[in-house]
Amino acid sequence: MSMWVTGANGFIGRHLVRELAAGGHAVHGVGHGALDPADARALGLQTWINGEVDAANLNALAAAHGLPSHVFHLAGGSSVGLSIERPFEDFSRTVASTARLLEWLRSFAPETRLIVVSSAAVYGADHAGPIPESAVLTPMSPYGHHKLMMEQLCQSYVQSFGIRCAVVRLFSVYGPNLRKQLLWDICSRLRNEQRTLNLGGTGAEIRDWTDVRDVVRLLAHVAEGTWKDDFDVINGGSGRGVSVAGIAEGLIGHWGSKTAVQFSGVGRPGDPTSLLADNARVLAMNFDWRIPLERGLADYVAWFKGQTRA
Amino acid sequence: MSMWVTGANGFIGRHLVRELAAGGHAVHGVGHGALDPADARALGLQTWINGEVDAANLNALAAAHGLPSHVFHLAGGSSVGLSIERPFEDFSRTVASTARLLEWLRSFAPETRLIVVSSAAVYGADHAGPIPESAVLTPMSPYGHHKLMMEQLCQSYVQSFGIRCAVVRLFSVYGPNLRKQLLWDICSRLRNEQRTLNLGGTGAEIRDWTDVRDVVRLLAHVAEGTWKDDFDVINGGSGRGVSVAGIAEGLIGHWGSKTAVQFSGVGRPGDPTSLLADNARVLAMNFDWRIPLERGLADYVAWFKGQTRA
Numbered sequence: 001m002s003m004w005v006t007g008a009n010g011f012i013g014r015h016l017v018r019e020l021a022a023g024g025h026a027v028h029g030v031g032h033g034a035l036d037p038a039d040a041r042a043l044g045l046q047t048w049i050n051g052e053v054d055a056a057n058l059n060a061l062a063a064a065h066g067l068p069s070h071v072f073h074l075a076g077g078s079s080v081g082l083s084i085e086r087p088f089e090d091f092s093r094t095v096a097s098t099a100r101l102l103e104w105l106r107s108f109a110p111e112t113r114l115i116v117v118s119s120a121a122v123y124g125a126d127h128a129g130p131i132p133e134s135a136v137l138t139p140m141s142p143y144g145h146h147k148l149m150m151e152q153l154c155q156s157y158v159q160s161f162g163i164r165c166a167v168v169r170l171f172s173v174y175g176p177n178l179r180k181q182l183l184w185d186i187c188s189r190l191r192n193e194q195r196t197l198n199l200g201g202t203g204a205e206i207r208d209w210t211d212v213r214d215v216v217r218l219l220a221h222v223a224e225g226t227w228k229d230d231f232d233v234i235n236g237g238s239g240r241g242v243s244v245a246g247i248a249e250g251l252i253g254h255w256g257s258k259t260a261v262q263f264s265g266v267g268r269p270g271d272p273t274s275l276l277a278d279n280a281r282v283l284a285m286n287f288d289w290r291i292p293l294e295r296g297l298a299d300y301v302a303w304f305k306g307q308t309r310a
Numbered sequence: 311m312s313m314w315v316t317g318a319n320g321f322i323g324r325h326l327v328r329e330l331a332a333g334g335h336a337v338h339g340v341g342h343g344a345l346d347p348a349d350a351r352a353l354g355l356q357t358w359i360n361g362e363v364d365a366a367n368l369n370a371l372a373a374a375h376g377l378p379s380h381v382f383h384l385a386g387g388s389s390v391g392l393s394i395e396r397p398f399e400d401f402s403r404t405v406a407s408t409a410r411l412l413e414w415l416r417s418f419a420p421e422t423r424l425i426v427v428s429s430a431a432v433y434g435a436d437h438a439g440p441i442p443e444s445a446v447l448t449p450m451s452p453y454g455h456h457k458l459m460m461e462q463l464c465q466s467y468v469q470s471f472g473i474r475c476a477v478v479r480l481f482s483v484y485g486p487n488l489r490k491q492l493l494w495d496i497c498s499r500l501r502n503e504q505r506t507l508n509l510g511g512t513g514a515e516i517r518d519w520t521d522v523r524d525v526v527r528l529l530a531h532v533a534e535g536t537w538k539d540d541f542d543v544i545n546g547g548s549g550r551g552v553s554v555a556g557i558a559e560g561l562i563g564h565w566g567s568k569t570a571v572q573f574s575g576v577g578r579p580g581d582p583t584s585l586l587a588d589n590a591r592v593l594a595m596n597f598d599w600r601i602p603l604e605r606g607l608a609d610y611v612a613w614f615k616g617q618t619r620a
Contacts, residue, residue, distance in 0.1 A: 084470055088413040091463070096406060103398040145466035149459045153401070156455035160394055160579075269470075 002026045003223075004061060004068040006053045006101065007075035008045060009033035011178050012117065012170075016072060016216040017043045023220060028065055030057045031075045053097040058104045067109045070223045073101060073116045076150065079180070080121065083143035084269065094146040095153065102157045114154070114165040115223050120208070120237065120275045122148040122169065130278035133169070133233045140272065151233065158231040166222055171237040171277055175212030175296065176303035183297075186248055187304040190255045196262055197252075203245035203263040206274040208237035211296040214289050221287050237277020238289045250293065254301040312336045313533070314371060314378040316363045316411065317385035318355060319343035321488050322427065322480075326382060326526040327353045333530060338375055340367045341385045363407040368414045377419045380533045383411060383426045386460065389490070390431065393453035394579065404456040405463065412467045424464070424475040425533050430518070430547065430585045432458040432479065440588035443479070443543045450582065461543065468541040476532055481547040481587055485522030485606065486613040493607075496558055497614040500565045506572055507562075513555035513573040516584040518547035521606040524599050531597050547587020548599045560603065564611040 003020050007013045008029025020027045021044020028047040035048045047064065049057045053075050061068075075097050077083050077090035098116070105112055121144035122137050139145045157163040174183045189197055218236055248261045267273070291299075313330050317323045318339025330337045331354020338357040345358045357374065359367045363385050371378075385407050387393050387400035408426070415422055431454030432447050449455045467473040484493050499507050528546055558571045577583070601609075 087416070087467070087470065088409060091409045091413075095409075095459070099398060099401045099405075103401075106397070139466070140469065142466050142470055145462055145469075149405070149462050152455055152459050152462070156449070156452050157397070159450065159455075160397065160452055 001069040002028070002065055002067075003070045003072065005029045005072045005074060006097070007031040007073075008048065009035050010074060010078065012173060012212055012215060013074045014043055014177065015175070015212045016074065016219055017045045019216040019220055020044070026065070028061050028068070030061060052100075054100045055104050058101070058108075062108065068112055070113045070115060071101070071105070072219060072223070073098065073114060076117075077143055077146060080141045080143040080271070083141055083146065087142040090142050091146050095149045098150045098153055102153060102163060105163055106157060106161045110162065112164070113223060113227060114163060115219055116150065116154055116165060116167045117219070118151050118167050118169045119144065119147045120169050120171045120235075120277065122151065123272070123275060125272040127272070128274055130239055130276050131235070132278040133235055133281060141269070155231045162229075164227060164229070166227070166232040166234060168219060168222055168234050168236040170215060171208035171210055171235075171275060173210050173212050173215050174300060176299060178212070178300075182244065182247060183251065183300055186251050187255070187301065190252065190257050190259060191304075194259060196260050197248065198262050198264065199244070199248065200264050200266065200268050201244060201271065202265055202267065203243060203248070203261070204273070205244045205271065206241040206276055207244065208240065208275060208277045209242055209247065209293055209296070210236070210238050210289070211291040211299075214291050217290075218282065218287055221285065225285055234281045234285075235277040235279060236282065237279055239277050239279030240293070241274070241276040242293060247297070250297040251301060254298045311379040312338070312375055312377075313380045313382065315339045315382045315384060316407070317341040317383075318358065319345050320384060320388065322483060322522055322525065323384045324353055324487065325485070325522045326384065326529055327355045329526040329530055330354070336375070338371050338378070340371060362410075364410050365414050368411070368418075372418065378422055380423045380425060381411070381415070382529060382533070383408065383424060386427075387453055387456060390451045390453040390581070393451055393456065397452040400452050401456050405459045408460045408463055412463060412473060415473055416467060416471045420472065422474070423533060423537060424473060425529055426460065426464055426475060426477045427529070428461055428477050428479045429454065429457045430479050430481045430545075430587065432461065433582070433585060435582040437582070438584055440549055440586050441545070442588040443545055443591060451579070465541045472539075474537060474539070476537070476542040476544060478529060478532055478544050478546040480525060481518035481520055481545075481585060483520055483522050483525050484610060486609060488522070488610075492554065492557060493561060493610055494614075496561050497565070497611065500562065500567050500569060501614075504569060506570050507558060508572050508574065509554070509558065510574050510576065510578050511554060511581065512575055512577065513553060513558070513571070514583070515554045515581065516551040516586055517554065518550065518585060518587045519552055519557065519603055519606070520546070520548050520599070521601040521609075524601050527600075528592065528597055531595065535595055544591045544595075545587040545589060546592065547589055549587050549589030550603070551584070551586040552603060557607070560607040561611060564608045
């Protein structure tokens with residue numbers, strides 16, 4: 001099948017392209033970022049348009065390759081911190097791009113199945129324990145608000161125009177090639193052989209850590225599974241919570257370091273104390289998470305050491 | 311004080327400009343639609359920029375007149391039907407314009423008080439009786455979804471950036487100069503002396519009818535009242551529900567006609583059976599609705615007959 005990925009040059013996007021191409025699909029992409037043709041070929045990406053998700057670029061893909069069976073929409077803001085620094089940019093990347101994509105699908109490809117990647121940030125704070133998809137949504141950052149607005153827009157197009165759309169809310173996705181956020185920061189400091197690792201927050205923040213290689217398998221699984229006509233929202237989490245301190249310890253262990261960890265005790269703005277998925281929906285889809293955290297962390301450290309040696 | 315009105319050339323906008331100017335304020339506006347300078351002066355509008363609510367036009371207003379004490383944001387989609395026909399246009403008018411306005415306020419006028427006009431359409435169907443502001447929001451049209459997304463964006467800017475914003479959800483606003491919707495349609499048919507008035511829906515749809523002259527008094531009242539730091543949402547409704555059939559009867563009576571009314575019995579898409587405000591918030595603000603429905607309908611018929619004679 002012909003599948004399109006917006007934001008295909010991002011961290012999750014690149015893993016997803018590899019997964020879909022390995023499954024025998026023709027994969028085309030649009031989004032921001034220069035991508036070397038050899039690099040694109042190695043990923044399995046047949047076409048890459050470096051630009052906005054807009055009608056002109058979507059038309060160009062359709063003219064060259066026909067309509068897609070599926071569109072995976074990964075383009076959008078990807079940082080809580082940046083969304084606070086530059087909220088309008090985050091709005092444009094997340095909400096306005098989705099508006100243009102939905103309108104294009106409505107006009108030209110109403111049968112296409114749209115898989116939209118959202119975020120657990122829509123849940124906000126105030127959730128203790130596993131969070132079901134039906135929980136009250138109280139995002140606490142522009143990033144979370146914009147993801148929620150994006151979902152709302154999808155729901156509107158499903159309701160009024162019969163667009164076929166499933167939203168997958170991702171939790172804390174990590175894995176090879178992730179060059180930002182907690183795991184990257186910790187490994188970068190370990191490489192510099194800091195005696196003490198000083199981290200923000202309390203260390204007790206609970207997150208649902210999922211390896212990106214599992215996550216892209218899940219996205220493909222959702223796309224190829226049975227579709228309801230309704231708007232569908234699925235937690236893309238494992239249901240297993242581990243604290244930030246636990247992650248730091250695990251990485252230090254795999255690194256083979258004796259560094260001590262210290263937390264500032266001060267939470268960062270926009271940072272909930274717990275974000276853990278109720279994973280009943282994913283279980284019901286017969287999806288199995290294959291990479292346990294221990295292996296994921298070990299792989300991450302191995303990747304990190306390998307790429308910094310190069 | 312210096313007050314700006316976006317969408318000042320719309321039905322409610324024009325009434326609001328008149329109200330604010332009569333209150334001694336300097337009123338400037340931006341939005342779509344040609345406005346004759348003499349017409350603008352007669353309304354009390356000192357400046358009118360015919361264009362998008364965007365940084366360039368807001369900068370131009372600020373350069374000429376300084377920063378506003380208040381901005382009334384009325385620009386946006388204004389028709390459920392059009393939002394179904396052209397959803398992207400409605401999104402752009404309602405959501406994207408608000409994103410640009412909020413970003414401009416954040417950057418240049420964070421102390422300005424922003425009064426955003428939203429709609430009872432955010433409540434959607436499934437509400438029997440008076441609806442409190444805290445009700446579950448299940449919009450059923452792109453128009454309603456976009457108004458809700460607009461509110462969400464305002465909430466995000468209040469929460470993360472301390473923007474001062476109150477949202478007023480308007481219900482069924484009618485009054486002199488309204489040249490569309492139910493009252494206009496009925497009067498237009500009565501003028502053509504149709505024997506039977508065939509209307510869509512069941513006639514039993516309950517709405518909270520408010521005269522635009524009261525509504526703009528309420529908006530000014532909210533602007534000049536005490537402000538909380540929190541994001542504030544207020545139902546701009548009277549709490550009194552009257553059916554569509556009741557409105558038809560009232561208009562026919564004031565017209566002095568003997569026309570019979572017939573309803574199709576088929577609801578229109580995006581049209582809830584009941585939208586009635588819980589008006590506790592407005593009452594607590596010591597606001598009095600002054601124009602009872604009977605007088606409002608009589609005035610509307612008088613205005614209609616006058617303008618069509620001209």
